[in-house]
Structures are given as structure tokens and as C-alpha cells.
Amino acid sequence: MMDWTDRHCRFFHRQLTGRALLYTEMVVADAVIHGARERLLGFDDVEHPVALQLGGSDPAKLAEAARIGEAFGYDEINLNVGCPSDRVQSGTFGACLIKTPALVAECVAAMKASVKIPVTVKCRIGVDDQDPEPALDALADGVLAAGADALWVHARKAWLEGLSPKENREIPPLDYARVYRLKARKPNEFIGINGGIQSLAEVSAHLGHVDGVMLGRAAYHTPGILTGVDATFYGEAAIAFDYPALIDAMAGYAARHIERGGRLGHITRHMVGLFHGLPGARRFRQILSVDANKPGAGPEVLRTAFAAIDFTAAEAEAA
Numbered sequence: 001m002m003d004w005t006d007r008h009c010r011f012f013h014r015q016l017t018g019r020a021l022l023y024t025e026m027v028v029a030d031a032v033i034h035g036a037r038e039r040l041l042g043f044d045d046v047e048h049p050v051a052l053q054l055g056g057s058d059p060a061k062l063a064e065a066a067r068i069g070e071a072f073g074y075d076e077i078n079l080n081v082g083c084p085s086d087r088v089q090s091g092t093f094g095a096c097l098i099k100t101p102a103l104v105a106e107c108v109a110a111m112k113a114s115v116k117i118p119v120t121v122k123c124r125i126g127v128d129d130q131d132p133e134p135a136l137d138a139l140a141d142g143v144l145a146a147g148a149d150a151l152w153v154h155a156r157k158a159w160l161e162g163l164s165p166k167e168n169r170e171i172p173p174l175d176y177a178r179v180y181r182l183k184a185r186k187p188n189e190f191i192g193i194n195g196g197i198q199s200l201a202e203v204s205a206h207l208g209h210v211d212g213v214m215l216g217r218a219a220y221h222t223p224g225i226l227t228g229v230d231a232t233f234y235g236e237a238a239i240a241f242d243y244p245a246l247i248d249a250m251a252g253y254a255a256r257h258i259e260r261g262g263r264l265g266h267i268t269r270h271m272v273g274l275f276h277g278l279p280g281a282r283r284f285r286q287i288l289s290v291d292a293n294k295p296g297a298g299p300e301v302l303r304t305a306f307a308a309i310d311f312t313a314a315e316a317e318a319a
Helices: 007-016 029-034 037-041 059-072 086-090 094-099 101-114 132-145 176-185 200-206 217-221 223-233 243-259 264-268 281-293 300-307 311-318
Strands: 050-055 076-081 119-127 150-158 191-194 212-214
Touching: 007 223, 007 243, 007 264, 029 037, 029 050, 029 059, 037 059, 050 059, 059 076, 059 101, 076 094, 076 101, 094 101, 094 119, 101 119, 101 132, 119 132, 132 150, 132 176, 150 176, 150 212, 176 191, 200 223, 217 223, 243 264, 243 300, 264 281, 264 300, 281 300
Parallel strands: 050 076, 076 119, 119 150, 150 191, 191 212
Antiparallel strands: none
């Protein structure tokens, strides 16, 4: 999720679930090798477990970028073979690589040989006019034979011409059954699913067919969904989530970021959907969207926004 899941987003999401694996936005291998590494790769220790998602098509460069990511402390390296953006296509990586499964397998083999941590792949079921049956099988067979530890499949095609990245996330029809068939054909390999999944109930249903579920937009736009992950899927005790502690943690994090020259809005932009559906959520969004982006805004803005949420009314409605 390019331009979305930065380190501030991941720190926030980690406050909501201690167990889910978090992913970075896609970072191009060349940027990792030649760019400002701390800015691109730096993260807070609290984010663990966290995976670095790379983009690229040169096996040697991806291997070097993977080594750098491992040295930074990431728990997993993920190769993105699913992003359909124009920026990605112009660099000959992302979803267009589904057309060249042998090259993707070569990239995976090079990365696996360069690091000790898991190497995984994220892809679509196909691109453009490809038949998803042989296209996905060819990619899966290649990367798994090359040593990929998991394959995550966004259960849509990507259209490289004619659709924007946003439209590519919404218009091509979802085909969960195609991913289920891949898992049935690869019973001993980790196959995960992604795409259009909106609730933990849907996650549970998918887990009856595949090994893992990846949440993207649902986790970003309605992050409160993550508060139920640990109890639902990791066997932890189901207790009321401590939202005051969350706000304290985020206010402290924001204060440290501001002291280093950052702005409150860098952090709060990821939090606007936290109280989706609760009384006061609209006012919470307004404060974080407007006041948090004013010059000199500090952590107190976050506390003011939180005060707008009426938990008493929410409990009464639930009853």
C-alpha cells in the first residue's frame, strides 16, 4: 500500500494488535541500495513482527536489498508482484512480472540465498487477458520451487492498461475460489489470501480454505478492526480494549516525532478512521483532519479529538 503504510501507521497498528504481522509499503530495491536507508527502512522496535516489502526485477539488486533489510532487523522480506501502478510498471516490476514467472523465481532464489529470514511473494491471480488458472499456477510453481516461504495472493486480476491503481483495487472481480484451488493443489505450502476482506468474520471464513489472510484497506480505513485480532486468532483473552492507553502511547510517540522535527499530521492521518461508527467519530475525524495539520499542532490535539468520542452512548446503543 504505497504512500499509506509508513512507519507511523505501523506503530499505530501495533498498538491495536500485538500479534499480526505488519508489512511496510513497497520500497524499490534501487532505493534501498542507493537511497537514504534510515528514512526508507527505519522502524521502531515495537513494530515487530514486521516484513519489508520490496519491488524490483533484478535478482542481484533484490538480493542486496534483502540483505540490507535483514541487517536493519526486519523479520521477513516480501517481493511485490502485484502492484499495478504506472510508476511500478515503468520500472518493470510489480504486477507486470506475473508475465515472467521464471524471472520472479530467479529473484526469489537470489533473495533466499542472501538472507536467513523468510522470503515471501505477493501477487495477483493474473494480468490483463491472462487465464488465471495457468498464470497463477505458473507463478506459484516457480516461486515455491525457488524456496519462497509463502505466497500471498490478491484474488483479482490486475489490468496494466486502462485502469488506475485505485480502480485495480475495486473493478476487477474478486475470485477467492481461484486462490482456494491453488491451496488445494499446494496443500503443504503456505498460501495466503488478500483482497476486499472487510471483517474478522470474513477472515475466519477464509481461514477454512487457506493459511493466512492479509488485510489492506479495511485495516487502514477502519483500524479498530485490529483490536479483535489477537483474541480471535491467537488465543489471547478477550478483554475490553484500553483506548485511553492507546491515546497515551500515540501522544507520547507524536511528541517524540515532533521533537525530531516532524509534524503531528504525519501520525494522525493514519488514525482518522479509528472510531468509525461510534458516536463522536465525525468530530474525531474533523479534529485530526484539520487541527492536527495546523502549524505547531501538538499531542494535545489528539487528546482533544479522543474526548469527542462518547463511549457511554456507544455502550447504550450496543445494549
